[in-house]
């Protein structure tokens with residue numbers, strides 16, 4: 733029930749809101765009573781995504797969309813200004829990110845793919861964090877929650893290379909940790925979300941019916957399966973809510989135990 737939701741009255745921005753994790757999080761945020769600004773680079777995908785949110789949460793409070801490329805600071809500034817008109821940002825989920833098909837190892841990764849990946853995955857998170865802090869200060873808020881999407885590859889190495897992506901997620905992890913310390917006395921919390929590979933169309937289509945490729949990844953999951961996007965979204969609700977008021981600077985790993993495993997059950 734929205735009027736008693738865990739995020740009732742909070743103004744939240746979600747970037748990459750039209751994608752797997754972003755859409756599931758938008759749905760849960762709306763269900764928990766937040767006002768949600770869904771931001772994404774794709775206008776068409778956003779239109780489909782907001783229709784889905786309104787379908788499954790018909791009594792949602794305010795849910796709006798904005799087209800924003802998070803690697804462009806003026807667009808991020810405009811996205812945050814949109815929520816300033818609602819009374820200022822309480823929560824931002826800097827979740828937009830890419831893993832480019834041409835991302836490879838040290839030898840094979842083209843420089844332009846390196847730069848594109850860092851611009852979206854790292855600079856985008858910096859811009860989102862920066863303008864959220866400015867909004868929180870403008871509105872004299874004494875608490876705020878910023879959640880930045882890293883990945884388990886920021887914690888463990890992958891033998892299937894994606895060097896630019898891995899480096900970008902390591903940067904998100906370190907940047908978020910420092911932001912958490914710098915802004916702690918203002919009441920602004922910063923936490924990382926570290927998802928493991930998920931059962932999203934993106935990955936599953938790519939794996940297709942190539943059994944060996946799938947097995948190469950699935951074997952690392954103690955639970956014997958990939959994660960679901962909604963399992964990430966539930967963690968984000970917790971980090972956004974006041975229930976996590978003493979959780980700060982944390983690398984919140986949602987991976988079914990993958991990064992804790994030495995060998996997995998047969």
Ligand code: NAD
Nearest residue numbers: 748750751752753772773801802827828829883927929930
């Ligand atoms: P997704 O591809 O389904 O969604 C990403 C969304 O970001 C898309 O809607 C896309 O349009 C949007 N986007 C891309 N570039 C953008 C830009 N410049 N500005 C604004 N929006 C942009 O992916 P997802 O699985 O939902 O991933 C969300 C986040 O989770 C990403 O940061 C990703 O790196 C991370 N992650 C995903 C997995 C996984 O297995 N899916 C695992 C670990 C981490």
